[in-house]
Structures are given as structure tokens and as C-alpha cells.
Amino acid sequence: MLQGVRAMSSREHWEKVYTGKGPNQVSWFRPHLERSIAFLEAANVGRSAAVIDVGGGASTFVDDLLDREYENVTVLDLSQTALDAARARLGERACRVRWICADVTDARLEAAAYDFWHDRAVFHFLRDPLAREGYVATVRRSLKPGGHVVVATFGPHGPETCSGLEVMRYSPEELHAEFGSEFARLASATENHVTPWGTEQEFVYCYCRMPA
Numbered sequence: 506m507l508q509g510v511r512a513m514s515s516r517e518h519w520e521k522v523y524t525g526k527g528p529n530q531v532s533w534f535r536p537h538l539e540r541s542i543a544f545l546e547a548a549n550v551g552r553s554a555a556v557i558d559v560g561g562g563a564s565t566f567v568d569d570l571l572d573r574e575y576e577n578v579t580v581l582d583l584s585q586t587a588l589d590a591a592r593a594r595l596g597e598r599a600c601r602v603r604w605i606c607a608d609v610t611d612a613r614l615e616a617a618a619y620d621f622w623h624d625r626a627v628f629h630f631l632r633d634p635l636a637r638e639g640y641v642a643t644v645r646r647s648l649k650p651g652g653h654v655v656v657a658t659f660g661p662h663g664p665e666t667c668s669g670l671e672v673m674r675y676s677p678e679e680l681h682a683e684f685g686s687e688f689a690r691l692a693s694a695t696e697n698h699v700t701p702w703g704t705e706q707e708f709v710y711c712y713c714r715m716p717a
Contacts, residue, residue, distance in 0.1 A: 515608065519584040522668050523563065531563075532667060532700045533626040538566045540696055541623055541655060542573075544712050547692075548653045552576055554620035557647070559609050560627030562587030563594070571598055579603040579619070581612065610639035614647035622647075622654045625708075628683075629658035629672040641684055644715075651717035654688065656680060660695055660707035680711040688713040 522531065545556070553576050558566050561580035570578050578601070582588050585606045592599040605612070609627065622644055631637045644654060659667070659674045666672060675683075677693035692712040697705050 516583050518668075518670070519562075519582075520586050523584045523586040523590065532664075532704070532706065533698070534564075534701055535698065536565060537569055538564070538625060540694060540710060541566060541625060541657070542569055544653075544655045544692070544710065545570075545621060545623070547712075548621060550620045550653065555579070555618060555649075556621045556623065557581060557614075557619045559622065559624040561591070561623075563590040564625070566623065566625070567591060567602055568595065571595070571601060576601075579605060581605040581607055581609060581614075583608055609643055610636045612643055614643060616646055617649045618647050620649055620652050622652065622656075624655070625657040626667075628656050628680075629663075629674065630667070630670060632671060632673055637683055644684070648715045650715060652715045653712070654684065654714065655710060655712050657696075657708050657710045660709035663707040663709075675709055675711075677709055677711050680709060681713055684711075684713060687716050689716075 552574050555577040556570060556575055557579040558564065559581050561567055562582040562584055567578060567580050580588065580591065580602055588604050588606055592604065628640065631640060658680060659672055661674050661676055663674050664672065681690045690713045694710040696708045696710065698708050699705055
């Protein structure tokens with residue numbers, strides 16, 4: 506019951522954020538997620554691979570995937586308003602994407618459905634250890650054996666709050682530890698993201714892989 510109440514509260518918060526701001530007015534907006542695309546290309550999963558963008562909302566990552574002819578793309582977000590903004594932007598191309606409005610910490614995704622899991626700027630909002638456990642459990646259940654995971658959060662010198670919420674900050678080692686040693690850590694990266702209003706934010710990327 507408490508989990509349901511927490512999810513509803515989070516949903517209301519993010520609906521308010523995306524109702525009050527355009528997609529390019531949130532701090533994490535980038536015209537293109539070059540670093541994420543580089544990890545995806547390095548994974549060499551093929552254009553028919555099932556790719557899920559968690560917390561994709563109104564992000565342009567889905568545009569970049571379609572531009573590169575990825576054929577099996579899912580976008581999951583807690584905010585229906587954010588998803589609607591992305592669908593409107595894509596126009597006719599939106600029908601090539603599966604859209605899911607859900608809380609990733611307890612989403613009922615299909616088992617062993619995805620080859621590549623992408624999350625930029627969701628995991629650091631999960632301050633409750635149980636929420637993080639639920640997130641990782643969703644990853645374990647929905648990724649195929651040997652599936653790829655790229656998660657980006659604020660780094661140790663990143664902001665302590667974002668969109669009115671306190672956040673977690675991680676080093677690459679700390680972020681990988683949240684998933685467990687059975688996930689093979691393949692690479693990490695640090696990026697100085699510049700917000701739409703010119704402020705720099707430190708992001709850390711962790712790229713790991715599920716056991717085969």
C-alpha cells in the first residue's frame with residue numbers, strides 16, 4: 506500500500522514538472538545523448554535488438570535510435586505528459602515505438618525481453634534503498650542473459666538536488682555496486698553536462714552486463 510502511495514506521489518510530482526516546463530527546459534536536457542549512443546554502438550547489439558530507455562520521457566534519445574534505424578525501441582516513464590510530448594515530436598514515427606507509463610521500481614515488464622537497458626538521470630532520484638532494490642530486480646527480470654546496462658547518475662561533485670528533490674550521487678564503483686558483482690563492469694565515464702541555462706553538472710556513466 507505504501508509503495509502505491511509513494512508511486513502516486515512521484516507521478517504527481519513529475520506530471521507537475523513536465524506540465525510546467527517544456528522538454529528542453531529541464532536541467533538534464535541535451536539535444537543528443539552522444540555518450541549513450543557511443544555505449545550502445547560499442548555494445549554491437551544490432552539494429553533488431555530490443556532497447557529500452559528508462560525514464561526516457563521527452564528525451565531525444567528515442568529520436569536518435571530511430572534515426573539509426575533501431576527497430577525494437579521501448580520508452581518507459583512515470584509521466585504521461587512527458588511521453589505525450591515525445592510522441593507529438595516524433596509524429597508518424599511514434600508508432601514505431603512502444604510507450605509505457607509506469608514506475609520502473611515495480612514495472613511489470615516482460616521477462617528476458619530486452620538486450621539493452623538505458624537510463625540517464627533516473628536512478629539518482631531513488632533515495633529509498635527498497636526503491637533501488639526494486640529497480641535492480643526489474644533489470645534482472647527484464648534483461649536477456651548477457652544483456653547490456655548503461656546507467657548515468659550525478660557524480661560525486663554533481664548537484665545534491667534536482668527538480669525540487671534530493672538525489673543520490675555516485676562514483677563509478679558505487680554505482681556498479683548497486684547492481685552487484687555478478688554484473689560484469691565493462692566501462693565507465695564522467696561527463697560535464699551543461700544545462701540549458703549554462704550550469705555544469707557532473708554525470709557518471711556505468712556500463713555493465715548481465716550474466717549470460
